[in-house]
Amino acid sequence: MTDQYSVLGDAPKDSDLKKLSSKDTHLTISNLSAGYGKMEILHNFDLFVSKAQSLCLIGPNGAGKSTILHSIYGFTNIFSGKIQIDGKEITNLSPAEKLKNVGIAYILQDNSVFPDMTVEENLLMGGYIKDKVEESYEEAEKIFQKYDRLRNRRNQPAKVLSGGERRLLEISRALVMKPSVLLVDEPSIGLEPRYIQMVFEILHDLQKNEKKTIILVEQNAKKGLEFADIGYVLVSGQTAIAGTGDDLLKNPDVGRLFLGG
Ligand SMILES: Nc1ncnc2c1ncn2[C@@H]1O[C@H](COP(=O)(O)OP(=O)(O)OP(=O)(O)O)[C@@H](O)[C@H]1O
Ligand SMILES: [Mg+2]
Numbered sequence: 001m002t003d004q005y006s007v008l009g010d011a012p013k014d015s016d017l018k019k020l021s022s023k024d025t026h027l028t029i030s031n032l033s034a035g036y037g038k039m040e041i042l043h044n045f046d047l048f049v050s051k052a053q054s055l056c057l058i059g060p061n062g063a064g065k066s067t068i069l070h071s072i073y074g075f076t077n078i079f080s081g082k083i084q085i086d087g088k089e090i091t092n093l094s095p096a097e098k099l100k101n102v103g104i105a106y107i108l109q110d111n112s113v114f115p116d117m118t119v120e121e122n123l124l125m126g127g128y129i130k131d132k133v134e135e136s137y138e139e140a141e142k143i144f145q146k147y148d149r150l151r152n153r154r155n156q157p158a159k160v161l162s163g164g165e166r167r168l169l170e171i172s173r174a175l176v177m178k179p180s181v182l183l184v185d186e187p188s189i190g191l192e193p194r195y196i197q198m199v200f201e202i203l204h205d206l207q208k209n210e211k212k213t214i215i216l217v218e219q220n221a222k223k224g225l226e227f228a229d230i231g232y233v234l235v236s237g238q239t240a241i242a243g244t245g246d247d248l249l250k251n252p253d254v255g256r257l258f259l260g261g
Pocket of ligand 1: 041059060064068
């Protein structure tokens, strides 16, 4: 019987990972060891993602999926290795610098909207770090033009939004900074099925039409892999299997371990 750990046996090499994102590489992680305090969670981890490509991380609880997003954004201790964007090293920049100067946004979830503030005020919070407040208004206006679900409620307190609309607001708030990379941790969590579909459609639009690079963690492996161009299966802080989303959906190990097949 194969368990989650024995799939580590023939882990993909970085040359295999590179092939999955060989065109117009946007963000790379090389040989990264990182964790919390002195505890190392990620071990010699590599990742490659091209501009306007989507990558989904799946794997068991505690595998280190969120820690990868945290490391990219600057929330972990990095012991060794490198993170680069368009060939420029960003390993040790703070989250504020990543957001403001590098164009990486981390989408906060778990009810991160402020319920008593209006939808518009919540959206403008996404630009709190900008030097010019007018820019936040301009971006918020574009977002309202695009999403009538938010526009129709712009002056109402965010607590009136449905679960799906709230998730849309959380994503939109990150867009105020016009990021090129979106880090998205479990966008489907806690949502009814009809809203899960909506959230993936929104992400799809952002990737295809606005050319955002998306790195996504998804507990719902099937949905995540159907959405993403490529996927990595993370086990104990290392990539055990990598492939296109379609290949992983067909992979018997992935099927048995993560798709309930
Ligand atoms: N802030 C933290 N401080 C200390 N340890 C942490 C912290 N966050 C996560 N860990 C530990 O790091 C390991 C990896 O956690 P991580 O959250 O990255 O896993 P995950 O793959 O996202 O899991 P899940 O599917 O449950 O979200 C776990 O052992 C966890 O206990
Ligand atoms: Mg997690």
